[in-house]
Protein backbone atom coordinates (compact mmCIF):
# COMPACT_ATOMS: atom_id res chain seq x y z
CA UNK A 1 0.00 0.00 0.00
CA UNK A 2 1.22 3.50 -0.83
CA UNK A 3 2.63 5.48 2.02
CA UNK A 4 4.55 8.55 3.15
CA UNK A 5 7.05 9.10 6.00
CA UNK A 6 4.33 10.16 8.44
CA UNK A 7 2.04 7.22 7.71
CA UNK A 8 3.54 4.91 10.34
CA UNK A 9 2.93 7.49 13.08
CA UNK A 10 -0.77 6.60 12.90
CA UNK A 11 -2.21 3.15 13.59
CA UNK A 12 -4.40 3.24 10.49
CA UNK A 13 -5.05 -0.05 8.70
CA UNK A 14 -2.15 -0.32 6.19
CA UNK A 15 -4.44 -2.14 3.72
CA UNK A 16 -6.79 0.81 3.34
CA UNK A 17 -6.26 4.20 1.72
CA UNK A 18 -7.90 6.34 4.37
CA UNK A 19 -9.21 9.48 2.66
CA UNK A 20 -11.83 10.38 5.24
CA UNK A 21 -10.04 12.20 8.03
CA UNK A 22 -12.97 14.63 8.01
CA UNK A 23 -15.60 12.38 9.56
CA UNK A 24 -14.00 11.46 12.88
CA UNK A 25 -10.33 12.44 12.60
CA UNK A 26 -7.60 9.88 13.29
CA UNK A 27 -5.36 10.05 16.34
CA UNK A 28 -1.60 9.38 16.12
CA UNK A 29 -0.15 6.53 18.14
CA UNK A 30 1.97 8.79 20.37
CA UNK A 31 -1.08 10.87 21.30
CA UNK A 32 -3.00 7.73 22.26
CA UNK A 33 0.01 6.74 24.37
CA UNK A 34 -0.14 10.09 26.13
CA UNK A 35 -3.85 9.66 26.73
CA UNK A 36 -3.22 6.17 28.12
CA UNK A 37 -0.72 7.67 30.57
CA UNK A 38 -3.43 10.06 31.79
CA UNK A 39 -5.86 7.15 32.12
CA UNK A 40 -3.41 5.18 34.24
CA UNK A 41 -2.83 8.19 36.46
CA UNK A 42 -6.57 8.68 36.80
CA UNK A 43 -7.17 5.06 37.74
CA UNK A 44 -4.34 5.07 40.28
CA UNK A 45 -6.51 7.38 42.39
CA UNK A 46 -9.83 8.36 40.82
CA UNK A 47 -10.80 10.70 43.66
CA UNK A 48 -7.55 12.65 43.70
CA UNK A 49 -7.63 12.92 39.92
CA UNK A 50 -11.29 13.53 39.14
CA UNK A 51 -12.86 15.35 42.06
CA UNK A 52 -13.06 18.98 40.91
CA UNK A 53 -11.96 20.28 44.31
CA UNK A 54 -8.77 18.15 44.16
CA UNK A 55 -6.48 18.24 41.09
CA UNK A 56 -8.59 18.23 37.94
CA UNK A 57 -9.34 21.93 37.48
CA UNK A 58 -5.75 23.24 37.17
CA UNK A 59 -5.06 20.53 34.59
CA UNK A 60 -8.06 21.62 32.54
CA UNK A 61 -6.99 25.26 32.88
CA UNK A 62 -3.58 24.49 31.37
CA UNK A 63 -5.24 23.03 28.29
CA UNK A 64 -7.69 25.94 28.23
CA UNK A 65 -4.80 28.38 28.00
CA UNK A 66 -3.28 26.41 25.14
CA UNK A 67 -6.59 26.38 23.25
CA UNK A 68 -6.96 30.12 23.91
CA UNK A 69 -3.56 30.85 22.39
CA UNK A 70 -4.30 28.60 19.40
CA UNK A 71 -7.53 30.41 18.50
CA UNK A 72 -6.60 33.87 19.83
CA UNK A 73 -9.19 33.97 22.58
CA UNK A 74 -9.21 34.60 26.30
CA UNK A 75 -9.15 31.28 28.20
CA UNK A 76 -11.84 32.71 30.47
CA UNK A 77 -14.28 32.57 27.58
CA UNK A 78 -13.62 28.91 26.74
CA UNK A 79 -15.46 25.88 28.12
CA UNK A 80 -14.78 22.27 27.24
CA UNK A 81 -17.36 20.05 25.58
CA UNK A 82 -17.26 16.48 24.27
CA UNK A 83 -17.80 17.59 20.67
CA UNK A 84 -19.23 20.34 18.48
CA UNK A 85 -22.70 18.82 18.53
CA UNK A 86 -22.68 19.29 22.29
CA UNK A 87 -21.43 22.87 21.93
CA UNK A 88 -24.19 23.74 19.47
CA UNK A 89 -26.80 22.07 21.69
CA UNK A 90 -25.67 23.99 24.77
CA UNK A 91 -26.12 27.33 23.01
CA UNK A 92 -29.32 26.50 21.15
CA UNK A 93 -31.05 24.93 24.12
CA UNK A 94 -30.11 27.86 26.33
CA UNK A 95 -31.17 30.51 23.83
CA UNK A 96 -34.21 32.52 24.86
CA UNK A 97 -36.38 32.39 21.76
CA UNK A 98 -39.88 33.75 21.77
CA UNK A 99 -42.73 32.67 19.56
CA UNK A 100 -42.27 33.85 15.97
CA UNK A 101 -38.51 34.47 16.27
CA UNK A 102 -36.47 33.21 13.36
CA UNK A 103 -33.28 31.19 13.54
CA UNK A 104 -31.34 30.69 10.34
CA UNK A 105 -29.33 27.69 9.21
CA UNK A 106 -27.80 26.95 5.81
CA UNK A 107 -28.26 24.05 3.42
CA UNK A 108 -24.54 23.22 3.91
CA UNK A 109 -24.99 22.79 7.66
CA UNK A 110 -24.36 19.58 9.56
CA UNK A 111 -27.55 17.57 9.99
CA UNK A 112 -27.09 16.86 13.71
CA UNK A 113 -26.60 20.54 14.49
CA UNK A 114 -29.46 21.63 12.27
CA UNK A 115 -31.60 19.12 14.19
CA UNK A 116 -30.58 20.83 17.45
CA UNK A 117 -31.77 24.12 15.96
CA UNK A 118 -35.09 22.60 14.89
CA UNK A 119 -35.63 21.09 18.32
CA UNK A 120 -34.86 24.29 20.23
CA UNK A 121 -36.94 26.39 17.83
CA UNK A 122 -39.96 24.07 17.97
CA UNK A 123 -40.08 24.23 21.76
CA UNK A 124 -40.41 28.01 21.65
CA UNK A 125 -42.57 28.15 18.50
CA UNK A 126 -39.70 29.89 16.74
CA UNK A 127 -39.28 29.44 12.99
CA UNK A 128 -36.26 27.88 11.27
CA UNK A 129 -35.25 29.49 7.99
CA UNK A 130 -32.64 28.13 5.60
CA UNK A 131 -30.23 30.11 3.46
CA UNK A 132 -29.63 28.25 0.21
CA UNK A 133 -25.97 28.55 -0.73
CA UNK A 134 -25.33 27.20 -4.24
CA UNK A 135 -23.01 24.30 -4.96
CA UNK A 136 -21.16 24.44 -7.31
CA UNK A 137 -20.21 27.89 -6.11
CA UNK A 138 -18.20 30.70 -7.72
CA UNK A 139 -17.34 33.00 -4.86
CA UNK A 140 -17.68 33.79 -1.17
CA UNK A 141 -20.05 36.58 -2.11
CA UNK A 142 -22.69 33.99 -2.94
CA UNK A 143 -22.60 32.79 0.68
CA UNK A 144 -23.14 36.30 1.97
CA UNK A 145 -25.90 36.98 -0.56
CA UNK A 146 -27.71 33.74 0.33
CA UNK A 147 -27.65 34.61 4.03
CA UNK A 148 -28.62 38.25 3.51
CA UNK A 149 -31.59 37.28 1.36
CA UNK A 150 -33.08 35.27 4.24
CA UNK A 151 -32.62 37.89 6.95
CA UNK A 152 -35.88 39.34 8.25
CA UNK A 153 -36.72 41.67 11.15
CA UNK A 154 -37.54 38.49 13.16
CA UNK A 155 -34.15 36.83 12.67
CA UNK A 156 -32.48 36.42 16.07
CA UNK A 157 -29.76 33.83 15.55
CA UNK A 158 -27.73 32.40 12.70
CA UNK A 159 -25.95 29.04 12.88
CA UNK A 160 -23.31 28.68 10.22
CA UNK A 161 -20.33 26.36 9.66
CA UNK A 162 -16.77 27.67 9.47
CA UNK A 163 -15.89 24.73 7.20
CA UNK A 164 -18.96 23.02 5.76
CA UNK A 165 -19.32 19.32 6.33
CA UNK A 166 -20.72 17.92 3.05
CA UNK A 167 -19.13 20.42 0.70
CA UNK A 168 -15.85 21.18 2.49
CA UNK A 169 -16.12 24.93 1.88
CA UNK A 170 -14.34 27.48 4.05
CA UNK A 171 -17.02 30.09 4.64
CA UNK A 172 -16.12 33.79 5.08
CA UNK A 173 -17.11 33.75 8.74
CA UNK A 174 -15.76 37.17 9.66
CA UNK A 175 -17.83 38.83 6.95
CA UNK A 176 -20.88 36.72 7.85
CA UNK A 177 -20.64 37.84 11.48
CA UNK A 178 -20.25 41.47 10.39
CA UNK A 179 -23.32 41.23 8.18
CA UNK A 180 -25.43 39.63 10.93
CA UNK A 181 -24.26 42.02 13.64
CA UNK A 182 -25.15 45.01 11.48
CA UNK A 183 -28.73 43.70 11.63
CA UNK A 184 -28.60 42.90 15.36
CA UNK A 185 -28.49 39.12 14.81
CA UNK A 186 -26.38 36.86 16.97
CA UNK A 187 -24.12 34.30 15.31
CA UNK A 188 -23.08 30.84 16.36
CA UNK A 189 -20.23 29.40 14.30
CA UNK A 190 -19.88 25.63 14.09
CA UNK A 191 -16.13 25.31 13.64
CA UNK A 192 -16.05 21.51 13.99
CA UNK A 193 -13.43 21.20 11.26
CA UNK A 194 -11.61 24.49 11.58
CA UNK A 195 -8.82 24.29 14.21
CA UNK A 196 -5.89 22.47 12.67
CA UNK A 197 -7.25 22.98 9.15
CA UNK A 198 -7.35 26.76 8.83
CA UNK A 199 -6.03 29.46 11.11
CA UNK A 200 -8.71 30.49 13.59
CA UNK A 201 -8.68 33.95 15.17
CA UNK A 202 -11.73 34.28 17.39
CA UNK A 203 -11.11 37.94 18.21
CA UNK A 204 -11.08 38.73 14.54
CA UNK A 205 -14.13 36.58 13.71
CA UNK A 206 -16.04 38.14 16.62
CA UNK A 207 -18.85 35.55 16.71
CA UNK A 208 -21.12 35.44 19.73
CA UNK A 209 -20.64 31.68 20.06
CA UNK A 210 -18.04 29.41 18.47
CA UNK A 211 -17.62 25.68 18.98
CA UNK A 212 -15.04 23.28 17.55
CA UNK A 213 -13.64 19.79 17.81
CA UNK A 214 -10.18 18.83 18.97
CA UNK A 215 -10.59 15.30 17.62
CA UNK A 216 -10.83 16.23 13.95
CA UNK A 217 -7.98 18.29 12.47
CA UNK A 218 -6.03 18.67 15.70
CA UNK A 219 -5.90 14.87 15.92
CA UNK A 220 -6.74 14.78 19.62
CA UNK A 221 -8.36 11.70 21.14
CA UNK A 222 -12.09 11.44 20.46
CA UNK A 223 -14.69 13.32 22.50
CA UNK A 224 -12.89 16.58 22.98
CA UNK A 225 -13.84 20.06 21.85
CA UNK A 226 -14.45 23.59 23.08
CA UNK A 227 -17.20 26.17 23.25
CA UNK A 228 -16.29 29.86 23.20
CA UNK A 229 -18.96 32.31 24.34
CA UNK A 230 -18.75 36.09 24.29
CA UNK A 231 -18.13 37.24 27.83
CA UNK A 232 -21.36 39.18 28.34
CA UNK A 233 -23.51 36.26 27.10
CA UNK A 234 -21.97 33.56 29.28
CA UNK A 235 -24.54 33.87 32.04
CA UNK A 236 -27.22 32.70 29.57
CA UNK A 237 -25.40 29.61 28.30
CA UNK A 238 -25.80 26.39 30.29
CA UNK A 239 -24.46 22.93 29.50
CA UNK A 240 -27.03 20.43 28.28
CA UNK A 241 -26.34 18.40 31.42
CA UNK A 242 -27.13 20.38 34.55
CA UNK A 243 -24.98 19.15 37.40
CA UNK A 244 -23.26 20.24 40.63
CA UNK A 245 -21.95 23.46 39.12
CA UNK A 246 -25.50 24.83 39.05
CA UNK A 247 -25.48 25.66 42.77
CA UNK A 248 -21.83 26.19 43.63
CA UNK A 249 -19.13 28.60 42.52
CA UNK A 250 -16.32 26.23 43.43
CA UNK A 251 -15.88 24.42 40.12
CA UNK A 252 -14.36 27.16 38.02
CA UNK A 253 -13.33 30.78 37.88
CA UNK A 254 -16.83 31.74 36.71
CA UNK A 255 -20.28 30.21 36.76
CA UNK A 256 -19.92 29.51 33.04
CA UNK A 257 -16.68 27.59 33.49
CA UNK A 258 -17.86 25.87 36.65
CA UNK A 259 -20.95 24.40 35.05
CA UNK A 260 -19.08 23.11 32.00
CA UNK A 261 -16.16 21.80 34.12
CA UNK A 262 -18.38 19.25 35.77
CA UNK A 263 -21.17 17.63 33.75
CA UNK A 264 -21.30 14.48 35.85
CA UNK A 265 -18.59 11.85 35.79
CA UNK A 266 -16.78 11.97 32.47
CA UNK A 267 -13.43 11.07 31.00
CA UNK A 268 -11.21 14.19 30.84
CA UNK A 269 -8.24 12.32 29.30
CA UNK A 270 -9.12 13.23 25.68
CA UNK A 271 -8.90 16.91 26.71
CA UNK A 272 -5.74 16.42 28.75
CA UNK A 273 -3.95 14.74 25.82
CA UNK A 274 -4.66 17.69 23.51
CA UNK A 275 -1.28 19.38 24.17
CA UNK A 276 0.40 16.18 22.97
CA UNK A 277 -1.68 16.21 19.80
CA UNK A 278 -0.84 19.84 19.04
CA UNK A 279 2.82 19.19 19.91
CA UNK A 280 2.85 16.16 17.63
CA UNK A 281 1.36 17.99 14.63
CA UNK A 282 3.66 20.96 15.21
CA UNK A 283 6.71 18.69 15.16
CA UNK A 284 6.11 17.13 11.74
CA UNK A 285 7.42 19.97 9.59
CA UNK A 286 9.94 22.74 10.26
CA UNK A 287 7.24 25.37 9.91
CA UNK A 288 5.05 23.68 12.55
CA UNK A 289 1.26 23.59 12.38
CA UNK A 290 0.95 26.50 9.90
CA UNK A 291 3.19 24.66 7.41
CA UNK A 292 1.25 21.42 7.95
CA UNK A 293 -2.05 23.19 7.26
CA UNK A 294 -0.59 24.63 4.04
CA UNK A 295 0.76 21.22 3.03
CA UNK A 296 -2.59 19.53 3.69
CA UNK A 297 -4.47 22.16 1.74
CA UNK A 298 -2.08 21.83 -1.22
CA UNK A 299 -2.56 18.09 -1.14
CA UNK A 300 -6.36 18.38 -1.03
CA UNK A 301 -6.22 20.73 -4.04
CA UNK A 302 -3.91 18.41 -5.97
CA UNK A 303 -6.08 15.41 -5.07
CA UNK A 304 -9.15 17.32 -6.22
CA UNK A 305 -7.42 18.24 -9.48
CA UNK A 306 -6.65 14.58 -10.10
CA UNK A 307 -10.31 13.63 -9.70
CA UNK A 308 -11.58 16.56 -11.77
CA UNK A 309 -9.26 15.67 -14.63
CA UNK A 310 -10.23 12.01 -14.61
CA UNK A 311 -13.94 12.80 -14.42
CA UNK A 312 -13.63 15.69 -16.88
CA UNK A 313 -15.62 18.01 -14.66
CA UNK A 314 -15.10 21.63 -13.67
CA UNK A 315 -14.06 22.69 -10.18
CA UNK A 316 -17.20 23.09 -8.06
CA UNK A 317 -15.67 25.76 -5.80
CA UNK A 318 -12.85 28.30 -6.13
CA UNK A 319 -9.49 27.31 -4.66
CA UNK A 320 -9.71 30.13 -2.10
CA UNK A 321 -12.67 28.37 -0.46
CA UNK A 322 -10.88 25.05 0.02
CA UNK A 323 -9.06 23.89 3.16
CA UNK A 324 -8.05 20.26 3.58
CA UNK A 325 -11.44 18.86 2.58
CA UNK A 326 -12.57 18.96 -1.04
CA UNK A 327 -15.87 17.82 -2.50
CA UNK A 328 -16.36 17.00 -6.18
CA UNK A 329 -19.53 16.19 -8.07
CA UNK A 330 -19.55 12.78 -9.72
CA UNK A 331 -20.80 13.16 -13.29
CA UNK A 332 -23.65 10.68 -13.71
CA UNK A 333 -26.13 9.77 -16.39
CA UNK A 334 -29.43 10.49 -14.63
CA UNK A 335 -29.86 10.57 -10.90
CA UNK A 336 -28.91 8.02 -8.25
CA UNK A 337 -30.90 6.82 -5.31
CA UNK A 338 -29.20 7.25 -1.91
CA UNK A 339 -28.65 3.49 -1.80
CA UNK A 340 -26.89 3.56 -5.20
CA UNK A 341 -24.58 6.31 -3.89
CA UNK A 342 -24.01 4.16 -0.81
CA UNK A 343 -23.16 1.20 -3.00
CA UNK A 344 -20.41 3.18 -4.81
CA UNK A 345 -18.92 4.02 -1.42
CA UNK A 346 -19.16 0.38 -0.36
CA UNK A 347 -17.55 -0.87 -3.59
CA UNK A 348 -14.69 1.60 -3.15
CA UNK A 349 -14.12 0.14 0.28
CA UNK A 350 -14.72 -3.56 -0.47
CA UNK A 351 -13.09 -3.84 -3.90
CA UNK A 352 -10.49 -1.06 -3.85
CA UNK A 353 -9.82 -0.67 -0.13
CA UNK A 354 -10.41 3.07 -0.24
CA UNK A 355 -12.31 4.79 2.59
CA UNK A 356 -13.99 7.90 1.23
CA UNK A 357 -17.52 9.30 1.65
CA UNK A 358 -19.89 9.26 -1.34
CA UNK A 359 -23.27 10.87 -0.78
CA UNK A 360 -26.04 12.87 -2.39
CA UNK A 361 -26.54 16.54 -1.78
CA UNK A 362 -29.68 16.62 -3.91
CA UNK A 363 -31.58 14.16 -6.08
CA UNK A 364 -29.46 14.94 -9.10
CA UNK A 365 -26.12 15.46 -7.40
CA UNK A 366 -23.83 12.76 -6.10
CA UNK A 367 -20.65 13.91 -4.41
CA UNK A 368 -17.43 12.50 -3.17
CA UNK A 369 -15.43 14.24 -0.45
CA UNK A 370 -11.70 13.79 0.03
CA UNK A 371 -9.65 14.73 3.09
CA UNK A 372 -5.92 15.41 3.24
CA UNK A 373 -4.00 14.88 6.46
CA UNK A 374 -0.27 14.41 7.08
CA UNK A 375 -0.46 10.63 6.52
CA UNK A 376 -1.97 11.00 3.01
CA UNK A 377 -0.11 11.30 -0.30
CA UNK A 378 -0.99 12.17 -3.89
CA UNK A 379 -0.85 8.58 -5.14
CA UNK A 380 -3.86 7.74 -2.97
CA UNK A 381 -6.03 10.24 -4.83
CA UNK A 382 -4.72 8.95 -8.17
CA UNK A 383 -5.79 5.44 -7.12
CA UNK A 384 -9.19 6.81 -6.15
CA UNK A 385 -9.58 8.60 -9.49
CA UNK A 386 -8.72 5.37 -11.36
CA UNK A 387 -11.18 3.40 -9.22
CA UNK A 388 -13.98 5.90 -9.86
CA UNK A 389 -13.28 5.79 -13.58
CA UNK A 390 -13.52 1.99 -13.56
CA UNK A 391 -16.66 1.96 -11.42
CA UNK A 392 -18.53 4.47 -13.54
CA UNK A 393 -17.41 2.77 -16.73
Ligand SMILES: Cc1ncc(COP(=O)(O)O)c(C=O)c1O
Nearest residue numbers: 023083084085110161165190192
Ligand atom coordinates in the same frame (compact mmCIF):
# COMPACT_ATOMS: atom_id res chain seq x y z
C1 LIG B 1 -19.71 21.09 10.53
C2 LIG B 1 -19.82 19.96 11.51
N1 LIG B 1 -20.40 20.17 12.68
C3 LIG B 1 -20.50 19.21 13.61
C4 LIG B 1 -19.99 17.97 13.36
C5 LIG B 1 -20.17 16.94 14.42
O1 LIG B 1 -19.01 16.61 15.02
P1 LIG B 1 -19.18 15.80 16.39
O2 LIG B 1 -19.91 14.54 16.05
O3 LIG B 1 -17.78 15.56 16.82
O4 LIG B 1 -19.96 16.66 17.29
C6 LIG B 1 -19.38 17.68 12.15
C7 LIG B 1 -18.85 16.34 11.88
O5 LIG B 1 -18.38 16.01 10.82
C8 LIG B 1 -19.29 18.70 11.20
O6 LIG B 1 -18.75 18.49 10.01
